[in-house]
Amino acid sequence: MDLGFKGSVAVVTAASKGLGAAIAEELAREGANLVLCSRDQISISVLADRLSKQYGVKTLGLAADVSLVRDIDMLIDHTMSEFGRVDALLCNAGGxxxxxxxxxxxxxxxxxxxxxLMSTVRLIRGFYPHLKVTGGKIVTIASSSVKIPIPGLVLSNTFRAGVAGLMKTLASELGPSGILLNTVSPGRILTDRVVEIDEARAQREGKSLVQVQQEVIQEIPLGRYGQPKELAVFAAFLLSKQNTYVTGSTFFIDGGMVKAL
Structure with missing residues (x-):
């Protein structure tokens, strides 16, 4: 399926590794021009250069900390001065x-x-006038904890749920502007962040990392951790022109791990 990204511009935050990098690559593969940011200028420049050469798209890699107002303002200014439009916004941040x-x-x-939380608020508020022009799409990356809190992650449990609530609210408020917004909540997708969480649990419970991961796998009906690309292809659809009627939803990419309705 052609997702219709050719000639479009997508902004991806926290894009240097993990889910952000996987989604950025999927968008580049589909033909989107990209504005990528990370706190690490070297890492984001390397990724932007690779994606540009590999997929023949235009890319801009910027050092930006999304917790800072000035960096978000800079990201918006550079996006518009370089490309003059934005069609898709992927709001992501380190846990x-x-x-x-x-x-x-x-x-x-x-x-x-x-x-x-505030990074998502500011990114959407700042890009809103430009997304309204293109009928843009917004996706935020949350966590399975928006449905079932994860032990030992009180901060993530609190603010990821807040983001999901924000997105549900904005689907109503911004819908008349033609903007579609959704939340993608990963379960155990094999990224550095998930390994860190598993390592912390192993230390807390006096177990090895392998033991903890095997216990986690027992809770996943598909019997394995997910790969970043498996989430990225779904996020790309939600951000694409092919998505014309899906908004205000929270999707769990978790191999069936979350048992709640």
Whole structure:
């Protein structure tokens, strides 16, 4: 299926690795020109250069911390000055630190709030006038914790749920502008972040990483961790011109792990 990305412009945040990088590559494969950002200028420049050469698309790699207002403003300004339009926005950010409620300081809560919730608010608000022109699509990356909280991840459980609530609300508010918004919630997709979570659980429970991963696999009907590309192809559809009627939904890419209705 041709997703209709040729000639379009997609913005992907936290794109240097993991799910962000996988989605960026899928969009490039479909022909989208890309604006990519990461806190690491070298990593994001390397990725942008590779995708441009491999898929023949235009790319712009920028160093930006999405928890900072000035960096989001810079991202928007550079996108419009370089390309003059935006058709798709993928809001992504690194997960907050793990730990229990009583272990978190005010500074921990504030950092997670700015990085994982306010970044989405500011990105959508800032790109809204431009997305309205193109009838653009927005996808946020959350977590299976929006349905079932994950032990030891109180910050993620709180703010990922907030993002899902925001997206559901905006589907109603921005729908008349022709903008479609959805949330993609990964289960156990094999990224560095998921390995870190498993390692923290292994340390907490006095087990090996292999033991923990085998226990996790027992909870997944498909019997394995997912691959980033398996999520990326679905996110690409939601961001594409082929998506004309799906909005306000939260999708679990989890191999059947989440048992709740």
């Amino acid at each position: 907050p630190k793990g730990g229990s409620f009583l272990s978190m300081t005010d500074e921990d809560w504030e950092k997670a709030f700015q990085t994982n």
